[in-house]
Amino acid sequence: MPHDDHDHPHALLPPDPALRVKALETILTRKGLIDPAALDEIIDTYENKIGPKNGAQVVARAWSDPGFLEALRADATAAVKDMGFYGRQGEHMVAVENTPEVHNMVVCTLCSCYPWPLLGIPPGWYKSDAYRARAVREPRKVLAEFGVTLPDETAVRVWDSTAEVRYLVIPMRPEGTAGLDRDALAALVSRDSMIGTGLAVAP
Amino acid sequence: MTRVHDMGGRYGDGAVVPEDEDGPVFPQDWHGRALAVTLACGSLGQWNIDISRHARERLSPQDYTRFSYYEKWMAGLADLLVEKGVLTAEDLSGGGSDARHPLADRVMTPEAVARTLVNGGPADRDSNIAPLFEPGDAVRTARPAGNRLVDGGHTRLPAYAAGAKGRIVRLHGCHVLPDSSAHGLGEAPEPLYSVVFAASELWTDPEHPRDEVVLDLWQSYLEPA
Numbered sequence: 494m495p496h497d498d499h500d501h502p503h504a505l506l507p508p509d510p511a512l513r514v515k516a517l518e519t520i521l522t523r524k525g526l527i528d529p530a531a532l533d534e535i536i537d538t539y540e541n542k543i544g545p546k547n548g549a550q551v552v553a554r555a556w557s558d559p560g561f562l563e564a565l566r567a568d569a570t571a572a573v574k575d576m577g578f579y580g581r582q583g584e585h586m587v588a589v590e591n592t593p594e595v596h597n598m599v600v601c602t603l604c605s606c607y608p609w610p611l612l613g614i615p616p617g618w619y620k621s622d623a624y625r626a627r628a629v630r631e632p633r634k635v636l637a638e639f640g641v642t643l644p645d646e647t648a649v650r651v652w653d654s655t656a657e658v659r660y661l662v663i664p665m666r667p668e669g670t671a672g673l674d675r676d677a678l679a680a681l682v683s684r685d686s687m688i689g690t691g692l693a694v695a696p
Numbered sequence: 697m698t699r700v701h702d703m704g705g706r707y708g709d710g711a712v713v714p715e716d717e718d719g720p721v722f723p724q725d726w727h728g729r730a731l732a733v734t735l736a737c738g739s740l741g742q743w744n745i746d747i748s749r750h751a752r753e754r755l756s757p758q759d760y761t762r763f764s765y766y767e768k769w770m771a772g773l774a775d776l777l778v779e780k781g782v783l784t785a786e787d788l789s790g791g792g793s794d795a796r797h798p799l800a801d802r803v804m805t806p807e808a809v810a811r812t813l814v815n816g817g818p819a820d821r822d823s824n825i826a827p828l829f830e831p832g833d834a835v836r837t838a839r840p841a842g843n844r845l846v847d848g849g850h851t852r853l854p855a856y857a858a859g860a861k862g863r864i865v866r867l868h869g870c871h872v873l874p875d876s877s878a879h880g881l882g883e884a885p886e887p888l889y890s891v892v893f894a895a896s897e898l899w900t901d902p903e904h905p906r907d908e909v910v911l912d913l914w915q916s917y918l919e920p921a
Contacts, residue, residue: 501759502778503771505788510767511726517774518733520787525800526740532732534809540721540728543813581735581816585868587890602704602854604749605765614731616715617723620765623709629856630705633903638712648906653704655852656888656912657745657819658868684717 544613545684547578548661551611552687553678555588556666569661573611583610583659589652590663591689596647597662598636598689600628601654608659612687619688629653639690662687667695698841698855699848700757705856705899730766734773739804739812742780745819746878750850751776821885823870828887828915833864835891836921837913843875844916850878853917857909860897861921865910866890873914887915 506513521527551573555562564572569586573579586608589597601607602625607615618624627635632649636642643649652660664686670678673696685691703709722728738748751772755763763771777783782799786792804812829835839859843849852874868888876884892910895902 501756501771501775502783502785502788503759503774505785506770506774510730510764510770511724513767513770514726514729514733516790517770517788518729520783520790520792521733521737523794524783524787524797525803526782526797527733527736528803528805530806531736531804531809532729534806535732535735535813536722536728538809538813539731544721545717579816580814581812584816584818585820585871587866600704602856603701603852604752614721616717616719617765618712618715621709621712622703622706624712626703626706626709627712629909630899631903632907635712639714645904648904648908650892650908650910653854653857653909653911655854656868656871656874656914658888658890658912685714690714 539609539614543580543610545611545682545687546679547576547613548608548611548684548687549679549682550675551576551578551588551661552663552682552693553675555590555663556670556678557675565663573661578610580610582606583608585656585658586611586661587658588661588663589650591665593644593647593665595650596643596689597650597652597660598628598632599652599654599660599662600625602626602629603653603655606654606657606659608661611659611661612684616684636690639685641690641692662689664689664691664693667693669695699753700755700760701753702841702855704854727766730769734769735812736804737773737777737782739808740782740799740802742782742799743776744877745817746850746872746874747880748772748776749874750878751779753850819871820869821872821883823885823887825870825886825915827867828920829864829867829889829918831864831866834861834921835864835889835918836861837891838917838919843879845875845881846879849875851875851917853913854911856898857893857911857913860893862891862893862897862911864889865892868912871914873916875914875916889913889915889918891918 841858
């Protein structure tokens with residue numbers, strides 16, 4: 494049986510969130526169960542080393558390297574691992590490509606599943622009740638709140654991340670980018686365009 | 697049947713507020729601390745990802761609603777640490793012992809962080825359960841949505857997609873079944889599929905006749921349609 498007793502241990506910690514975290518960290522550190530230096534390392538990793546620049550490199554390469562695009566379609570996990578992007582919350586990757594016919598958009602209605610090795614830690618709005626509740630039922634209204642309006646001939650396909658598979662949206666390559674190298678292309682790829690709430694922007 | 701986290705399709709939440717992409721990863725210092733404490737405690741090996749998700753889902757609807765994102769993580773973690781016997785209620789109240797803990801030799805060291813994050817935790821497994829479906833097959837999801845092994849237990853079939861007719865688009869191989877794994881009943885791996893549903897199958901007033909929603913669903917959530 495799930496434990497649905499109402500004598501919740503978490504209520505024993507201080508109510509203020511910052512103090513609550515501090516209290517738990519202190520208790521665990523004193524017992525030798527966590528090492529604060531490891532916490533610093535985890536935070537540094539997601540603040541400075543792993544973020545949407547990784548995903549943008551994948552998109553730019555998919556736009557400019559047909560062999561890589563084929564590899565990405567066949568096995569995205571292996572293709573991005575070859576670029577050095579693999580790990581926690583990115584163990585099973587699928588890339589979904591936007592076209593004039595289909596616009597892809599990713600959500601996790603049940604929690605906040607997100608491809609960490611490619612996009613880092615999700616932004617607050619991705620984890621919000623409003624996005625989780627509405628993205629599946631009224632994606633076009635949500636897109637409008639991001640300033641995105643799709644033509645009527647484009648269908649929206651929303652991916653609800655209900656398992657351990659993580660989805661990366663490959664936005665459409667903007668017009669007028671034929672001569673750009675991969676770094677210049679990557680600079681056009683926003684985080685939101687890889688979640689599907691934005692578009693890649695022309696330079 | 698449902699729990700408070702199962703909010704897909706819910707009305708009344710208001711606008712989504714986009715954020716500057718150059719903004720801080722952790723808007724408050726304690727957000728990063730909360731994430732890091734949670735990951736570090738995972739390395740103690742006393743639970744798996746399904747158990748930790750279910751710990752957050754089991755927060756009372758009142759707590760789940762009033763807590764911000766990382767407050768839910770902290771509450772779920774504190775509850776799990778006591779349930780699994782790692783800490784006592786007395787510890788959380790500040791009156792526990794400071795003696796070295798029997799699990800302390802499993803502590804995540806700074807040197808182990810990069811390796812732990814890179815290794816991740818794949819969910820695919822070998823299984824002797826053969827796939828019943830292939831891409832293109834019509835299927836219908838179970839109804840009502842709910843754990844068939846444990847009443848009120850963890851499941852990954854959202855209520856909004858219960859009893860809906862869809863079509864298989866992809867087989868992901870066999871993955872750990874959260875309904876079992878979240879309750880210590882074994883990994884019970886079985887085929888996992890991407891299943892596409894017309895928006896009109898899920899919602900009374902879909903925005904566009906060709907819009908679709910895709911969910912990843914385990915074979916035991918599905919029957920032929």
